Amino acid sequence: xxxHRSLLIFAVVALMAPAFSSAMEYxxxxxxxxxxxxxxxxxxxxxxFFVGDSLVFKYKGGSHNVYKVTGxxxxxxxxxxxxSLGSFSGNDTIKLATAGTKWYxxxxxxxxxxxxxxKIMVLDGAPAPAPSAASTLFAKxxxxxxxxxxxxxxxxxxxx
Numbered sequence: 477x478x479x480h481r482s483l484l485i486f487a488v489v490a491l492m493a494p495a496f497s498s499a500m501e502y503x504x505x506x507x508x509x510x511x512x513x514x515x516x517x518x519x520x521x522x523x524x525f526f527v528g529d530s531l532v533f534k535y536k537g538g539s540h541n542v543y544k545v546t547g548x549x550x551x552x553x554x555x556x557x558x559x560s561l562g563s564f565s566g567n568d569t570i571k572l573a574t575a576g577t578k579w580y581x582x583x584x585x586x587x588x589x590x591x592x593x594x595k596i597m598v599l600d601g602a603p604a605p606a607p608s609a610a611s612t613l614f615a616k617x618x619x620x621x622x623x624x625x626x627x628x629x630x631x632x633x634x635x636x
Contacts, residue, residue: 499528501569504580504594509534510542512587516594525598529572531580537566540582540592544570550579550595553588575600 502523505514510533525531533542542563543549543556556562562583563570572578575598582592 499530500526501530501532503532503534505534510540510582510592511535512590512592515591520594520596523596525572525578525596527572527575527598527600529598531570531572531594531596533563533568533570533580535566537564540566540584540587542568542570543581543583545579545581547577547579550581550593553581553593555581555583555588572598574598 502525504510505516505519508514543561545554545556545561548554549556570580578596578598580594581588584592
């Protein structure tokens with residue numbers, strides 16, 4: 477009886493698996509990371525950020541930091557007086573929990589004015605996949621998952 481129940485549970489999971497979408501994790505600045513000399517506007521311009529995605533700020537600890545700031549603080553490169561709003565580890569992950577414009581700066585003197593600032597727009601909802609060879613392959617994998625789920629569901633019903 478436990479085997480039959482396991483088959484049914486597996487079938488349900490296999491059917492639901494394609495519906496789960498995974499959030500993206502973006503390393504800010506790509507291979508360059510969070511440092512002076514990187515054009516963060518250029519890095520972000522071709523990316524779409526969604527609620528649930530994460531930004532990872534990678535830098536040498538002690539050399540930089542990351543502050544989430546308001547639009548006015550971003551424009552003026554004003555570091556918040558509350559240090560608890562900053563991140564200082566050198567491998568800081570910030571989950572994008574709400575939609576809207578988000579602003580981040582380095583609070584080390586002169587770094588924000590030197591270009592260490594990032595402005596992004598976070599969208600609500602899941603991204604629509606662009607048609608490509610990879611998405612065609614994913615569609616086939618999704619069909620396979622559904623077919624596999626149906627087969628196990630039928631087998632579970634017959635055995636029960």
